[in-house]
Amino acid sequence: xxxxxxxxxxxxxxxxxxxxxxxxxxxxxxxxxxxxxxxxxxxxxxxxxxxxxxxxxxxxxxxxxxxxxxxxxxxxxxxxxxxxxxxxxxxxxxxxxxxxxxxxxxxxxxxxxxxxxxxxxxxxxxxxxxxxxxxxxxxxxxxxxxxxxxxxxxxxxxxxxxxxxxxxxxxxxxxxxxxxxxxxxxxxxxxxxxxxxxxxxxxxxxxxxxxxxxxxxxxxxxxxxxxxxxxxxxxxxxxxxxxxxxxxxxxxxxxxxxxxxxxxxxxxxxxxxxxxxxxxxxxxxxxxxxxxxxxxxxxxxxxxxxxxxxxxxxxxxxxxxxxxxxxxxxxxxxxxxxxxxxxxxxxxxxxxxxxxxxxxxxxxxxxxxxxxxxxxxxxxxxxxxxxxxxxxxxxxxxxxxxxxxxxxxxxxxxxxxxxxxxxxxxxxxxxxxxxxxxxxxxxxxxxxxxxxxxxxxxxxxxxxxxxxxxxxxxxxxxxxxxxxxxxxxxxxxxxxxxxxxxxxxxxxxxxxxxxxxxxxxxxxxxxxxxxxxxxxxxxxxxxxxxxxxxxxxxxxxxxxxxxxxxxxxxxxxxxxxxxxxxxxxxxxxxxxxxxxxxxxxxxxxxxxxxxxxxxxxxxxxxxxxxxxxxxxxxxxxxxxxxxxxxxxxxxxxxxxxxxxxxxxxxxxxxxxxxxxxxxxxxxxxxxxxxxxxxxxxxxxxxxxxxxxxxxxxxxxxxxxxxxxxxxxxxxxxxxxxxxxxxxxxxxxxxxxxxxxxxxxx
Ligand code: PEP
Ligand code: MG
Numbered sequence: 001x002x003x004x005x006x007x008x009x010x011x012x013x014x015x016x017x018x019x020x021x022x023x024x025x026x027x028x029x030x031x032x033x034x035x036x037x038x039x040x041x042x043x044x045x046x047x048x049x050x051x052x053x054x055x056x057x058x059x060x061x062x063x064x065x066x067x068x069x070x071x072x073x074x075x076x077x078x079x080x081x082x083x084x085x086x087x088x089x090x091x092x093x094x095x096x097x098x099x100x101x102x103x104x105x106x107x108x109x110x111x112x113x114x115x116x117x118x119x120x121x122x123x124x125x126x127x128x129x130x131x132x133x134x135x136x137x138x139x140x141x142x143x144x145x146x147x148x149x150x151x152x153x154x155x156x157x158x159x160x161x162x163x164x165x166x167x168x169x170x171x172x173x174x175x176x177x178x179x180x181x182x183x184x185x186x187x188x189x190x191x192x193x194x195x196x197x198x199x200x201x202x203x204x205x206x207x208x209x210x211x212x213x214x215x216x217x218x219x220x221x222x223x224x225x226x227x228x229x230x231x232x233x234x235x236x237x238x239x240x241x242x243x244x245x246x247x248x249x250x251x252x253x254x255x256x257x258x259x260x261x262x263x264x265x266x267x268x269x270x271x272x273x274x275x276x277x278x279x280x281x282x283x284x285x286x287x288x289x290x291x292x293x294x295x296x297x298x299x300x301x302x303x304x305x306x307x308x309x310x311x312x313x314x315x316x317x318x319x320x321x322x323x324x325x326x327x328x329x330x331x332x333x334x335x336x337x338x339x340x341x342x343x344x345x346x347x348x349x350x351x352x353x354x355x356x357x358x359x360x361x362x363x364x365x366x367x368x369x370x371x372x373x374x375x376x377x378x379x380x381x382x383x384x385x386x387x388x389x390x391x392x393x394x395x396x397x398x399x400x401x402x403x404x405x406x407x408x409x410x411x412x413x414x415x416x417x418x419x420x421x422x423x424x425x426x427x428x429x430x431x432x433x434x435x436x437x438x439x440x441x442x443x444x445x446x447x448x449x450x451x452x453x454x455x456x457x458x459x460x461x462x463x464x465x466x467x468x469x470x471x472x473x474x475x476x477x478x479x480x481x482x483x484x485x486x487x488x489x490x491x492x493x494x495x496x497x498x499x500x501x502x503x504x505x506x507x508x509x510x511x512x513x514x515x516x517x518x519x520x521x522x523x524x525x526x527x528x529x530x531x532x533x534x535x536x537x538x539x540x541x542x543x544x545x546x547x548x549x550x551x552x553x554x555x556x557x558x559x560x561x562x563x564x565x566x567x568x569x570x571x572x573x574x575x576x577x578x579x580x581x582x583x584x585x586x587x588x589x590x591x592x593x594x595x596x597x598x599x600x601x602x603x604x605x606x607x608x609x610x611x612x613x614x615x616x617x618x619x620x621x622x623x624x625x626x627x628x629x630x631x632x633x634x635x636x637x638x639x640x641x642x643x644x645x646x647x648x649x650x651x652x653x654x655x656x657x658x659x660x661x662x663x664x665x666x667x668x669x670x671x672x673x674x675x676x677x678x679x680x681x682x683x684x685x686x687x688x689x690x691x692x693x694x695x696x697x698x699x700x701x702x703x704x705x706x707x708x709x710x711x712x713x714x715x716x717x718x719x720x721x722x723x724x725x726x727x728x729x730x731x732x733x734x735x736x737x738x739x740x741x742x743x744x745x746x747x748x749x750x751x752x753x754x755x756x757x758x759x760x761x
Pocket of ligand 2: 617640641
């Protein structure tokens with residue numbers, strides 16, 4: 001025990017001493033190269049090893065020996081290793097330390113006889129990191145075969161961090177070598193990225209700045225630094241709370257969950273403990289924040305779990321926030337003098353960083369990284385800000401003030417577009433605004449055809465913010481509430497109370513309008529970050545949706561309990577996804593009833609009326625309709641899945657996803673048969689796939705007999721416009737002539753009908 005204590009104290013002391021010596025050399029006179037030579041001499045002497053060398057990353061992913069104590073001086077600037085080659089190259093590739101008693105035994109060892117290193121056995125090497133990127137390797141070697149103790153590993157990492165300033169400072173190699181290569185800076189550029197949030201936007205580029213320079217790396221008085229850290233953390237918590245209160249995102253729902261998760265990260269004691277530990281080893285509070293952050297970046301960069309990698313951006317955001325509070329800049333990150341309409345260009349964004357910008361002026365976002373599940377993405381979608389991500393190297397090619405167009409519908413970004421391109425985008429933006437205004441004006445008009453047929457238009461929703469569209473569009477209710485979406489936006493599985501809170505909020509927001517809750521549809525493309533699903537070869541046809549729910553009945557029962565409590569005596573409609581056999585529906589409904597009875601027995605007011613419906617997504621149900629309709633209270637057709645199964649054509653595989661047209665004879669014939677069965681059994685029928693939101697498809701659906709369809713909010717205006725211009729009688733007659741045609745698609749025929757009959761599609 002005493003030995004352990006001595007060792008753990010020896011760590012900070014050794015780090016502190018080495019750090020001080022390295023700092024003194026760095027602050028001393030001489031060129032960059034001469035100071036580097038002095039640093040390797042100092043480290044070798046301090047650590048009592050024969051060799052200390054620095055390799056610097058050069059263009060083409062080559063590590064070049066820049067300074068050495070102990071290896072042959074003639075090898076300096078001659079010996080080079082590719083990233084991944086030799087132990088040094090492996091340290092750079094994996095961005096982590098290697099501690100080897102016999103380096104030559106390592107599988108990737110590469111001999112470099114010109115250095116004379118054969119004489120040495122053990123090796124300890126650490127990456128030199130800057131901004132999470134490896135810019136070099138610092139290594140010590142010794143004739144002795146030994147494992148370097150943890151304190152020495154820590155000390156060498158500490159030295160590497162200080163060295164990073166010298167390596168990247170521009171004295172040894174041009175700073176540009178550490179920047180992504182830039183194309184000609186003034187030409188117009190078009191990039192393809194990944195659409196993360198839909199919509200169009202144009203504005204002047206604002207480059208997101210986050211790094212604060214750190215002036216002092218080493219502190220003499222750790223206690224004073226710890227005090228500064230504590231004060232800054234308190235200030236940061238307070239400022240975050242203020243921001244959460246003022247973020248104006250309603251009282252809960254996914255965006256709020258995102259922010260609260262972020263607040264939780266800010267209180268992560270593991271993170272704060274590591275910073276305190278780094279301070280005890282001799283760093284200033286600022287340098288300690290940066291060091292812990294660099295370590296975390298390097299470690300998380302190796303992780304393949306996308307959820308964990310995404311959390312890195314939350315920590316980026318936090319580290320910068322904490323640095324700002326340490327430096328005494330209490331205000332927001334954001335300058336006041338930003339253009340009136342701007343596009344934010346960033347490597348990546350943390351969720352709270354997005355909110356730092358004035359939402360009136362921030363029109364769009366371009367990210368070099370970014371993913372659909374990132375917290376900033378979820379917020380941007382909720383706030384209706386178009387985002388295109390995965391735009392490689394964009395930061396190297398854009399200057400502040402450049403005109404930028406973000407097309408979140410076509411996954412494109414234009415930098416400095418030619419005037420004609422900008423003009424046509426301006427027109428598209430204006431036309432879009434005009435259309436929105438026209439749809440808004442139609443909000444209270446009925447969705448009724450010219451010959452008097454009424455169609456009920458419902459909304460598909462998944463977040464509480466989506467519910468705002470109920471009032472904006474005049475939709476009759478929520479025809480599909482995807483319960484898995486709020487689950488996906490959370491960092492942990494919500495319990496019954498949390499779920500009840502989510503559902504209650506939805507029902508409250510919907511008021512008198514009905515909501516069809518679909519039970520969890522997880523699996524396939526929808527995974528829960530905290531619930532590792534095993535990888536499946538064909539996940540769309542795998543363990544998902546009702547199959548998971550029936551195999552994990554406790555989960556389903558908890559969901560029912562939460563729904564029943566949220567309804568608190570109000571009407572409740574629940575439907576089950578991916579039912580393939582009527583027995584699955586019976587089993588799920590039985591669980592629902594059982595749960596209702598339990599709640600009733602416990603004195604909880606139970607929903608009235610309670611309706612259990614089924615999603616028609618698996619073709620096998622087409623041959624079980626009489627049995628199903630005798631039991632189901634309603635049916636909703638999910639064409640997104642139905643079509644992929646009907647045509648054996650993966651909806652998420654771009655090479656086949658659009659191979660078959662929903663407007664084709666087999667699809668229309670199948671849907672027509674479902675309409676007839678439901679009408680005969682007097683079971684209400686709706687359709688909630690994406691197709692319902694496209695005017696031409698919606699027209700055909702109404703023509704074959706659907707009187708209720710549910711769609712994403714942007715579809716309601718265009719579909720209502722179509723319905724109000726349609727005369728249903730002739731369309732019904734026309735469609736009857738199409739069911740038996742051998743055509744691959746009926747789209748052009750149906751489009752021609754619309755044009756000939758003045759239907760606005
Ligand atoms: C569908 O499959 O059509 C549907 C509405 O469900 P989801 O898109 O959520 O799978
Ligand atoms: Mg589906």
